[in-house]
Ligand SMILES: [Zn+2]
C-alpha cells in the first residue's frame with residue numbers, strides 16, 4: 001500500500017478547504033474503474049456547501065460531482081474501457097429496487113447517493129468509481145465534460161414539461177441550470193423567454209439564444225402574455241412564489257431550482273389556471289447518455305457559455321467569487337490535472 005502526495009481538497013467546514021496528500025486508492029475491484037481526475041465543475045450544490053446553506057450536508061466532505069476523468073485501470077469483469085479513455089461521470093448512485101427506480105425514475109431514487117455530495121467526490125487526483133457510472137467521451141474537450149451533468153438537469157426538466165413545438169415558455173433564472181433548460185427548449189422548438197435580474201446573465205442569454213422576450217424582473221415579464229410553461233431555476237423563494245403569475249391558464253409550472261424552506265401559493269392563483277406544478281430533480285442515466293450524444297455531435301454546444309477554468313492551486317481564492325456570482329461568470333470549472 002503506497003502513499004503519495006496525491007492532492008486531495010477537503011471542505012472541512014463552511015468556508016474552509018484543506019489541501020492534503022491522500023493514500024493512493026487501491027486497485028479497482030470487480031465492476032470498478034480507477035480513474036485520474038481531469039476537471040471538476042463547480043455548481044450550486046458545491047457553492048452552497050461552501051457557504052454552509054446546503055440542506056442535509058455533512059462535513060468534512062471531498063466535493064466534486066461534475067467530473068471529467070481518464071481511465072487508469074479497469075477492474076475484473078469491466079469491459080469497454082482501456083487506459084487513457086476520457087470519460088464523463090454520472091454521479092447519481094441509485095438503489096435499483098425502490099418505487100422510483102423500478103418505475104424508470106431513478107433520478108428521484110429514495111436512497112439517492114450523489115458522489116461528491118453524500119459521499120466523497122472527485123476533488124482528488126485519483127478515485128475508484130463503479131464502472132456503470134462512467135461514460136466514455138470520444139470527442140468532447142475535457143473542460144466541457146463536467147457540463148454533461150449540468151445539462152442533464154436541464155434535459156430532465158424539459159422532459160418533465162414535454163413542450164410542443166411553438167409552445168410559449170419562459171425560463172426564470174439564467175445561471176447554468178436556466179441556460180441548460182433553454183438549450184433543450186430550443187431543441188424542442190419552443191418559443192422562449194427569459195427573466196434574470198443580473199444584467200450580464202440576462203444579456204448573454206438573450207443574445208446567445210436570440211431571445212426576443214427578456215426581462216430583468218417578474219414585474220416586467222408580467223406585462224406580456226403569460227406562458228404555457230414556466231421554469232423556475234432560481235431556488236429563490238420570492239421568485240418561486242411569484243412564478244405562477246407568469247403562467248397561462250392550463251399551463252405547467254416546473255420548479256427546477258430548489259430551496260430548503262417552505263414556499264406558499266395563493267390557492268385561487270393555482271385553481272383559476274388549473275395549473276400543473278412539477279418538481280424536477282437530477283436526471284436519469286438515459287438522459288445523461290442523450291446529453292453526451294448531443295454534445296459530441298455538436299447539436300448542443302456550450303463552448304460560448306461564460307466559463308472560467310481555474311487551476312486547482314487558486315480554487316480557494318476563487319470560490320467566494322463564484323459564490324457571489326462575480327463578473328458574469330456562469331460556470332466555473334477547476335483544472336485538476
Ligand atoms: Zn451539479
Ligand SMILES: [Zn+2]
Pocket residue numbers: 094095096097098099100101102106108109110111112
Ligand atoms: Zn432507488
